[in-house]
Amino acid sequence: MISARGLKREFSDGDGGSLRVLDGVDLDVKQGELVAVMGRSGSGKSTLLHVLGGLDTAYAGDVTVAGTSLKGLGDHELARFRNSTVGFVFQSFHLVPGLNALDNVALPAFFGAQGGDAKGALERVGLGAKAGRQPSQLSGGERQRVAIARALFARPKVLLCDEPTGNLDAATGGEIIELFKSLNAEGLTVLAVTHEERVSAVAGRVLKLENGKLT
Numbered sequence: 197m198i199s200a201r202g203l204k205r206e207f208s209d210g211d212g213g214s215l216r217v218l219d220g221v222d223l224d225v226k227q228g229e230l231v232a233v234m235g236r237s238g239s240g241k242s243t244l245l246h247v248l249g250g251l252d253t254a255y256a257g258d259v260t261v262a263g264t265s266l267k268g269l270g271d272h273e274l275a276r277f278r279n280s281t282v283g284f285v286f287q288s289f290h291l292v293p294g295l296n297a298l299d300n301v302a303l304p305a306f307f308g309a310q311g312g313d314a315k316g317a318l319e320r321v322g323l324g325a326k327a328g329r330q331p332s333q334l335s336g337g338e339r340q341r342v343a344i345a346r347a348l349f350a351r352p353k354v355l356l357c358d359e360p361t362g363n364l365d366a367a368t369g370g371e372i373i374e375l376f377k378s379l380n381a382e383g384l385t386v387l388a389v390t391h392e393e394r395v396s397a398v399a400g401r402v403l404k405l406e407n408g409k410l411t
């Protein structure tokens with residue numbers, strides 16, 4: 197489902213030098229897997245996820261996701277890829293204030309995602325009854341559920357999760373992890389990057405990002 201070969205990504209260190217964050221990352225994730233990538237803060241986990249999800253194109257190497265090689269895609273095609281193939285879940289939810297839960301879930305439709313079912317996605321995460329609530333009227337765990345429903349909206353092939361429990365207490369984070377587990381049991385491929393052991397505890401496979409390499 198995901199295949200990455202020789203991924204390299206450098207950033208300027210602001211001092212005329214460069215910081216090589218990814219230094220030849222190889223990764224294979226099969227359809228239906230739940231994989232955790234662990235690594236210290238600053239080890240490049242978010243950078244890796246951004247490259248795999250087509251949010252960052254300034255890398256060297258090759259990435260193929262669900263049969264699509266990202267290398268040759270233009271902006272328009274990349275946007276379509278992000279809208280149809282991958283779902284993103286972030287640590288800080290990124291809900292839009294002023295839009296209720298249902299409208300937040302349906303937001304990808306405004307960016308061109310097609311065929312989504314906002315109500316169904318919200319029900320799938322257990323929040324069908326709170327469709328009319330504003331983000332400010334939801335708990336942290338409920339906000340993350342809304343964000344996950346939004347990620348599921350366009351029925352992605354892969355869920356890419358960046359520290360998905362980082363802003364949640366242990367019990368609430370545990371519920372979110374259970375949700376990923378059950379989505380995975382239904383066949384969804386999940387890749388989560390995290391520095392939290394409790395996420396990796398449910399993963400089928402745990403990889404470590406260290407010194408720009410994945411082991």
Ligand SMILES: Nc1ncnc2c1ncn2[C@@H]1O[C@H](COP(=O)(O)OP(=O)(O)O)[C@@H](O)[C@H]1O
Binds near residue numbers: 238241
């Ligand atoms: N846009 C950027 N410009 C410069 N440096 C960056 C940028 N994004 C990330 N970095 C640097 O790359 C390294 C890895 O960052 P990141 O991928 O966010 O790590 P993690 O998610 O594992 O905490 C850090 O040292 C960070 O400062």
Ligand SMILES: [Mg+2]
Binds near residue numbers: 241242243358359
């Ligand atoms: Mg990060």
